[in-house]
Amino acid sequence: MNFGPVMGGPGGPTVFDPYTLPSDDNVNAYTFCVELKGSQWFLQKGKMISYYGRIEFNGIGNGRFDRLLRTSFHSPLHASDWVVAEGQGKMLLADRAFDVNSYDLDDGNLTIRSGNLLAYQPSLALKQSIVPGFLTLIGTGKFVAASNGPVVFMEPPLRVDPQALVGWADCPSPCHHYDHGYMSGVMGGLRSLTGIGGTSGEEHQFEFVGAGTVLLQSSEMLMAEQSVGAVGAGAATGNAQGVPGAGQGPLGQMGVPRMPGQLGDLQRRLGL
Amino acid sequence: MLAVDLTGDAVKAKNGSMVAYDGQMAFKKMTGGGEGLRGMVTRRLTGEQMTVMEVQGHGTCFFADRASEINLVNLRGEKLYVESSNLLCTDAGLRTGTTFTGLRGASTGNGLFTTTVEGSGQAAIISDGPAVVLRVSAQYPLSVDPGAYIAHTGNLQQSFQSGVTFRTLIGEGSGEAFQIRFEGEGLVYVQPSERNTIGGDV
Structure with a gap:
């Protein structure tokens, strides 16, 4: 019998050792x-x-x-x-x-x-x-x-889907862009509230202007991440106004960001 | 996807992993993985259950499992140690069995036992992303994250290495607290992805 094409040529897959592994x-x-x-x-x-x-x-x-x-x-x-x-x-x-x-x-x-x-x-x-x-x-x-998938490099001016955005270099920070036509009017409002009549899922974008490079990935699947610098619910009530991470997010439940030297994961795990 | 050309002979494959075939094929579920009554009892006791079918016929048979990457291993009399969940397909002539892995199994969450494949022929193992094959020799021991380990061949001693210090206990863990250290002569297969392991968070 014959198992299909063998990876890496007739000799099988490449075997690496400390000498043949590339450096950086x-x-x-x-x-x-x-x-x-x-x-x-x-x-x-x-x-x-x-x-x-x-x-x-x-x-x-x-x-x-x-x-x-x-x-x-x-x-x-x-x-x-x-x-x-x-x-x-x-x-x-x-x-x-x-x-x-x-x-x-x-x-x-x-x-x-x-x-x-x-x-x-x-x-x-x-x-x-x-x-x-x-x-x-x-x-x-x-x-x-x-x-997730190869990175694509683009030049501003550009609007991108927030989920496909990997990062950007040398250009000013992006701003939010909302698709106005779709969200305005009674029908638009109904649609965005209920989803009836169909939403495209693309009403919200990040807009880049200026000189620089924008990095995109070819997938909208994201990994779990920590929200950093979000102004939390506390800001509205006057507590911790404008303090990053003081409200929502996985850390926000604890109320304080974890600093080096603090009781970190264990503390959270034990619910302290 | 793995294509196997068969000319009247047989392969053993994970149950239900066939996606297509042409020619004449017969699929037969092998109770106990074809290891006999003793093998069956051992697998039941060790938790290394493996439902295996035997495919026999003329033509080409295609195997795949959840779009994971397939790596072929050529065996010439040596022994391949692989997690039963990572084993897709073997030549019918290869003997499979179970063996005790010691502490490594406990850290990967895959139990204390692993599957061995022995003999001459080819085996196909699956991994999340193409596996990297690393050589271990006397001067160059290798440390592997338990979540990325999938298989190894050769004469290797595994030891469990832990970097747990008082810092881990105060929540300042390095995230790489547990490693399996391989020493001896052989090859280790690692995947570019980590399973969730008990030690992974520490």
Whole structure:
């Protein structure tokens, strides 16, 4: 008998070892290899699938990283999702079998959906974008991001579906755009309220203007993410006015963002 | 999708994984995975249940399972260790069995036992995204996240490695607290995706 075409030629699939694995490059479309030579990388939790060599993973609340955090991590709301990998060796990163790619920033800035960012070099600084759920990277260095389907690069002026948006670089933050014609009038109002008569599901878009690049993915399926910087319900009643994360979202239920060194996951799990 | 050309011989495949065929095929459910009464009892006891059918005939048979990626493994007398849920199809001549995996099984949430495939021939294993094959040799041990591990071949010792410190207990876990460390000589298959595991959150 004969089992169909064998992957990777007659010899079967390619076998990798520490020498043949690429350095800071893709192994295949879904897996990325990072080489560490005593250096450090920021890594989102749970994206490491395997590694050769001696690599340590430490939560970023670790006191040793104080100086590193001061220069390259400015997102306390995401502190519990990130770890620092350091040591010698090669590690493989992947995310739910999504497409993975690395990008180089040269004294630039790029904003990306928080769930899509896998890892970045500490020469970049990570900051929270003012758009909820997005993170901004500023500086020079390499980062690794995942997308559901390949990334498509577009130039503004452009309106995009919020769910297909992966990120944007070098252009001003987007604004919301509502399809006015569809929402106006009695019939339009009825339609958007009840869905009777059909809604296209595309009444709400993000609008980009100015010079820059917009990154889109070819799927509208999103990963669960933390809403960052959303002005919560508390703002209306006068409590915690304008304080990011003080209202809704998974963290908002606790009322306070988790800071490094705080009782984090365990606290939430125990319902403290 | 996996295409298997059959010329009167047979393959064992996961029950219900056939999507199409041409030619003449006979499908027969194999009670107990064709491992006899002892195998049946072992599987029942260990929780590594596997419903298997035997496909025999002339022509081409196509197998697929939930659009997952299919990886072919050529075996020349060595032993393949694979989770029963990741095994799609094997040559009928390959022997399948169960073995104790120790602590790794407990951490992947797949139980303490795993399926072995032994003999000469081909086996097809499924993964979420194409698997990366990594060589382990004496100088280069490999650490794998339990959620990304799917299979391995060769003479490998697995040990369970834990990075749990007091920081984990105060909620400052690294998210990579548990790893399986492979030492020896062999190949390890990892998938570019992580199953939800008990250790995954820590």
